[in-house]
Amino acid sequence: MGKIIGIDLGTTNSAFAYMVAGKPEVIANAEGNRTTPSVVAINKSGDRLVGQVAQRQRVTNAKNTIYGVKRLIGRKFSDKEVQKDLDIMPYEIVKKGTGVAVKLGDKEYTPEEVSAMILSKIKADAEAYLGEKVTEAVITVPAYFDDSQRQATKDAGKIAGLEVRRIINEPTAAALAYGLENKKEEKIAVFDLGGGTFDVSILELGDGVFEVRSTNGDTHLGGEDFDNRIVNHFLEVFKKENGIDLKGDNAAMQRLKDEAEKAKKELSSTNEYEVNLPFLTADADGPKHFEYKLTRAKLEELVKDLIDRLADPVNKALKDADLKAGDIDEVILVGGMTRMPSVVEKVKSIFGKDPLKGVNPDEVVAVGAAIQGGVLQGDVKDVLLLDVTPLSLGIETMGGVTTKLIERNTTIPTSKSETFSTAADNQPQVEIHVLQGEREMSADNKSLGRFILDGIAPAPRGIPQIEVTFNLDANGILNVTAKDKGTGKEQSITIQNSGNLSKEDIEKAQKEAEAHAEEDKKKREAVEARNTLENAIYQAEKMPEEFKDKISDDDKKVITDAVEEAKKHKDASDKDELEAAAKSLNDAIMPIGAKLYQQEAETAKEAGDDQSADGPVEGEVVDDDASKKK
Amino acid sequence: MTKSKPVKNNNQPCCESKQAVAELTADLQRTRADFENYRKRTELEKSSARQSGHEAAAIEMLPIFDTIERAISAAPSELRTNEWVKGIMGLAKQLDKAMESINLKKIDSSTGVKFNPEIHEAVQFDDEAEGDEEVIAESLRTGYLSNGRVVRPAMVKVMRK
Numbered sequence: 001m002g003k004i005i006g007i008d009l010g011t012t013n014s015a016f017a018y019m020v021a022g023k024p025e026v027i028a029n030a031e032g033n034r035t036t037p038s039v040v041a042i043n044k045s046g047d048r049l050v051g052q053v054a055q056r057q058r059v060t061n062a063k064n065t066i067y068g069v070k071r072l073i074g075r076k077f078s079d080k081e082v083q084k085d086l087d088i089m090p091y092e093i094v095k096k097g098t099g100v101a102v103k104l105g106d107k108e109y110t111p112e113e114v115s116a117m118i119l120s121k122i123k124a125d126a127e128a129y130l131g132e133k134v135t136e137a138v139i140t141v142p143a144y145f146d147d148s149q150r151q152a153t154k155d156a157g158k159i160a161g162l163e164v165r166r167i168i169n170e171p172t173a174a175a176l177a178y179g180l181e182n183k184k185e186e187k188i189a190v191f192d193l194g195g196g197t198f199d200v201s202i203l204e205l206g207d208g209v210f211e212v213r214s215t216n217g218d219t220h221l222g223g224e225d226f227d228n229r230i231v232n233h234f235l236e237v238f239k240k241e242n243g244i245d246l247k248g249d250n251a252a253m254q255r256l257k258d259e260a261e262k263a264k265k266e267l268s269s270t271n272e273y274e275v276n277l278p279f280l281t282a283d284a285d286g287p288k289h290f291e292y293k294l295t296r297a298k299l300e301e302l303v304k305d306l307i308d309r310l311a312d313p314v315n316k317a318l319k320d321a322d323l324k325a326g327d328i329d330e331v332i333l334v335g336g337m338t339r340m341p342s343v344v345e346k347v348k349s350i351f352g353k354d355p356l357k358g359v360n361p362d363e364v365v366a367v368g369a370a371i372q373g374g375v376l377q378g379d380v381k382d383v384l385l386l387d388v389t390p391l392s393l394g395i396e397t398m399g400g401v402t403t404k405l406i407e408r409n410t411t412i413p414t415s416k417s418e419t420f421s422t423a424a425d426n427q428p429q430v431e432i433h434v435l436q437g438e439r440e441m442s443a444d445n446k447s448l449g450r451f452i453l454d455g456i457a458p459a460p461r462g463i464p465q466i467e468v469t470f471n472l473d474a475n476g477i478l479n480v481t482a483k484d485k486g487t488g489k490e491q492s493i494t495i496q497n498s499g500n501l502s503k504e505d506i507e508k509a510q511k512e513a514e515a516h517a518e519e520d521k522k523k524r525e526a527v528e529a530r531n532t533l534e535n536a537i538y539q540a541e542k543m544p545e546e547f548k549d550k551i552s553d554d555d556k557k558v559i560t561d562a563v564e565e566a567k568k569h570k571d572a573s574d575k576d577e578l579e580a581a582a583k584s585l586n587d588a589i590m591p592i593g594a595k596l597y598q599q600e601a602e603t604a605k606e607a608g609d610d611q612s613a614d615g616p617v618e619g620e621v622v623d624d625d626a627s628k629k630k
Numbered sequence: 631m632t633k634s635k636p637v638k639n640n641n642q643p644c645c646e647s648k649q650a651v652a653e654l655t656a657d658l659q660r661t662r663a664d665f666e667n668y669r670k671r672t673e674l675e676k677s678s679a680r681q682s683g684h685e686a687a688a689i690e691m692l693p694i695f696d697t698i699e700r701a702i703s704a705a706p707s708e709l710r711t712n713e714w715v716k717g718i719m720g721l722a723k724q725l726d727k728a729m730e731s732i733n734l735k736k737i738d739s740s741t742g743v744k745f746n747p748e749i750h751e752a753v754q755f756d757d758e759a760e761g762d763e764e765v766i767a768e769s770l771r772t773g774y775l776s777n778g779r780v781v782r783p784a785m786v787k788v789m790r791k
Contacts, residue, residue: 031780
């Protein structure tokens, strides 16, 4: 069985998504974009163009480029909306039976057939992306669509080769995207400010079913109106300064539009945006530049009446649903324009609460449709809801630091292994101290249990290999095993309640970790520096014995003195002091080490043998493993 | 433990658990398959992420290239032989080379080139001329390709020929 994809078949743009391992993901189209213009065209050679490509040739082929077909689907020719479109649309709308058709080239197509062309591209792009056949879909429609419009949308799917498993309302999809179906009883307002239209819907949720209580809106209010206000303002300012009207200059207009878009985005987070468009145009006197500072206050003034127009449809919808603004439990924002701070402010002032955040408002409807598809497919089931581990799990390592094996927020079940070693020569046993928490030092984390693995064969420090495995099952039961790879001996512990934490406990642990992050980091760095120093001392102490025939007595003395000096700093708690001590010890020993290698290389050369390549390995071990030693 | 009729009593739970196993196995298979496919796609995306990063950086730089192009084409004719102006023109050439070295290519949108909506975006159409072919009348903003992919279409005025 293939995937059921969720499709937001929009008036100006469409988006589509699917479920992967229980999570929705938006699919990029063949051009790499996450939204696809709902535009279809036939060019002179009879090729069918859909999406971005159709959009780009629109002005050259206005009669054969169909956009906004969603306004026509499932309608009768005599409908008021259709009659209005007859004048506005540059393409030809004709009567077909009681319904409508549009002319593309010399053929007539029903709106279902045109929508099917968009759906076919979506289907093909989804198949290319997923690498498998797509035959089923959930498609969204506006809440105010009647039976005929819904049926026509379903037919469009069928023509495109998609079995439409369900048609769902756009506001319902948005609510699904926020997981609201799991709540008991709620009243939800969906506030959808798109490119060209504004829709508001009041939903009521009961027993996991959404009911649309009322809808309202303004079919001629959207993002384009806001952008136009800014561009017009720029035009006015430029005209005042230079006496040039840029309206007919397409290149300049495009740059102003891009700049307006940027200004709108930037003014969401700053108070002032500097427009800087050098060489915007030129006249007989030479090039003209446009420099201007747009403040957030000015932007808000420019769009104030548009913002104010948002309130009326909301109030009407509330009245039709027989509710007051205070009765609404959740507010959801849909459409790119709802990113604008003054729009959010308006929503807040109407409902007296913050709208939900987190899902991209351009994609929220497609995401909800995909979730509905997942439910139909059986992907979304309670038994398979995956949990995450709320806090990190790890063990205590040399110097009392926590080495994490499983990071917090890892999806469970999961397992992780890491190899550790001993901290002293001939160390017969290691203690595995299992810890939970986000702090760097073991003492600050919660101890979950401890056990000892003994019987380690005598060996220099750092040589034995102790493999520690954390196995966390779906119920949060943690099994920790330590195995000596040399002897095969192993020990383990099972901790029943590693995940059994209250929300407060988890938050407390995370807050504490954040609050102490800086201080913990310092402590950890000091421990690491001390481990490095101790290692350096250990290696240096071994040298006179190991190379007793190759090192002169003078050099031996240098080494012993340097080691003595380094030992004085061993118990320091300051990272810099520890590092400095390690450095001076290494500096003292390095020339002697270099001499040794040189001697060895010469011996090797004489023997015509190349064994010196093994040399540096020992040195590498010192730094890398220092913090991991038990 | 009581010894009651084992057959009858155990039959039901056995069937139920069999069904549960079948369901869970199917779910597991699907999740595994999902994961495998996701992993493969992530691998692919990883390799194209460098490319996308390139493109994202290029897009931010394009307005600057545009301005330099404009500045040069707007240079007053009496200044064109001025050494300083020549230097700035040299700078533009340097920039072109640098762009090519990061695989950023200009889209050909010179006058007379056949209009192709895959790479050209028409913002104006001059329908006075007669003819069957649509060609570029004027380039309004240079477009760019990165490794063959459109980073930004060329903005053009189109006419018939």
